[in-house]
Amino acid sequence: GAVVSQHPSRVICKSGTSVKIECRSLDFQATTMFWYRQFPKKSLMLMATSNEGSKATYEQGVEKDKFLINHASLTLSTLTVTSAHPEDSSFYICSADMGVIRLAKETQYFGPGTRLLVL
Amino acid sequence: AQTVTQSQPEMSVQEAETVTLSCTYDTSESDYYLFWYKQPPSRQMILVIRQEAYKQQNATENRFSVNFQKAAKSFSLKISDSQLGDAAMYFCAYRRVGTSGSRLTFGEGTQLTVNP
Numbered sequence: 310g311a312v313v314s315q316h317p318s319r320v321i322c323k324s325g326t327s328v329k330i331e332c333r334s335l336d337f338q339a340t341t342m343f344w345y346r347q348f349p350k351k352s353l354m355l356m357a358t359s360n361e362g363s364k365a366t367y368e369q370g371v372e373k374d375k376f377l378i379n380h381a382s383l384t385l386s387t388l389t390v391t392s393a394h395p396e397d398s399s400f401y402i403c404s405a406d407m408g409v410i411r412l413a414k415e416t417q418y419f420g421p422g423t424r425l426l427v428l
Numbered sequence: 429a430q431t432v433t434q435s436q437p438e439m440s441v442q443e444a445e446t447v448t449l450s451c452t453y454d455t456s457e458s459d460y461y462l463f464w465y466k467q468p469p470s471r472q473m474i475l476v477i478r479q480e481a482y483k484q485q486n487a488t489e490n491r492f493s494v495n496f497q498k499a500a501k502s503f504s505l506k507i508s509d510s511q512l513g514d515a516a517m518y519f520c521a522y523r524r525v526g527t528s529g530s531r532l533t534f535g536e537g538t539q540l541t542v543n544p
Contacts (some may be wrong), residue, residue: 351537
């Protein structure tokens with residue numbers, strides 16, 4: 310099956326620093342990747358949709374200058390949390406799809422997530 | 429806008445028994461996909477089963493099956509012969525067909541406990 314990796318799996322940083330999270334599709338090309346945020350015992354909240362070679366589309370209420378997304382290749386998208394603050398502490402998950410309608414049965418494949426703690 | 433509702437925040441089942449998780453959704457589309465994802469304590473999202481709306485036959489994957497009622501916009505998940513490893517948060521999700529890169533709309537989740 311399709312595999313998506315995320316790195317790092319967990320990160321602790323000081324307030325005011327920036328943190329980069331990588332999302333890679335290991336055995337397929339992902340034309341679209343998605344970034345989610347999840348609070349404990351809650352559902353996934355879509356932050357942005359990332360298309361290779363173009364600007365990400367952010368959901369309402371998500372600060373694009375704080376959460377920088379880059380989708381430079383068909384296998385890699387990055388989320389950078391800039392000037393992180395304690396309220397940015399959360400679990401961040403990426404997903405990817407193959408962008409082939411019907412053949413991939415519209416299935417998104419998820420990375421294992423990144424736990425961010427901002428002190 | 430599409431919405432997905434899971435009305436059972438928590439469910440429990442005895443090992444080896446059967447449990448059904450409920451999901452309803454709202455959409456004006458006629459063609460779409462529905463999914464059940466499992467999120468165990470590791471928090472890795474795992475696809476359990478998917479259903480294409482144009483197919484009348486209910487999807488099955490080993491011990492997992494769905495009851496897809498398109499007119500009622502209902503999509504329940506039945507887990508047979510429950511195992512301890514089935515304990516997880518289960519999310520129902522909807523996705524449109526025909527637009528590459530369309531978003532998944534998730535329900536709020538049902539936390540399933542399996543009692544030995």
